Amino acid sequence: MSRISPVDPATATGRAKDLLDGVRKSIGMTPNLMRVMAQEPAVLDTYLQIGAALGKGSFDAPTREAIALATAGANACGYCASAHVAISKGMKVPHDEILARLGGSSSDSKLAALLAFARNIVATRGEVADADLAAVRAAGATDGEIVETVANVVANILTNYINHVARTEIDFPQIDPSVHRVG
Incomplete structure (x- = not known):
């Protein structure tokens, strides 16, 4: 309840x-x-x-959803994990890729780097290391995409934390994000 x-x-x-x-x-x-x-x-x-x-930024909807999944996984937000898994399925993202994204990875190397960076933002409360920036840049991310990743993470932290505080009743098929946490 x-x-x-x-x-x-x-x-x-x-x-x-x-x-x-x-x-x-x-x-x-x-x-x-x-x-x-x-x-x-x-x-x-x-x-x-x-x-x-x-939605008017450079990331397409599947990339924004991938960041939402990685953030939900990093914050162990069952509500957001469940919602974004359902949305990703609606976008025809393959099941294994959805689970990888929830764990902060992807079969696409640039997206994998962005998701690892997103999880580092959560884990370090934004105090990412120079090596984290170098890694995401080496995968091809621009400074604009780095800033956009931060903004997407922050938007998802808002929902994650409201759900944690409220213990919002999940109204999507339930996913346990702790099963897919990495690190």
Whole structure:
């Protein structure tokens, strides 16, 4: 049971209702995470705006999802791991690749370097070593992609931590991210 009550879209009012209605219209459902965030509409609005802004960055949706999976795995966030596995399956990412991404790896060498870097950001609270930057650059990442990786990690830490605090009820097929943690 969630430690922070999700807002019921049927009884929501004001800005919370508008945002939740927009989510449902956009993705066809209202995930419990967003219902929890709607307790303070500014938080849900911020999350949605960050996602929209990052959607205009250089990373395509599968790359952003891969970073979300790696971050969820690094933070052992069952809700986010479950949600992003489901989203990745919808994008037709192969099952083994999804699990690799959750563990911070990939069959694509550049993506693997970005995901290892993302996990290092989480593990070091952003205090990555020079060798971490050198490794991701050696794999072909530009400084823009490095900064974009940081931003995607931070956006996902927001959801990971809200889920940890709230103990949000998972409304996707459940995945145990601890099984796929590396390091």
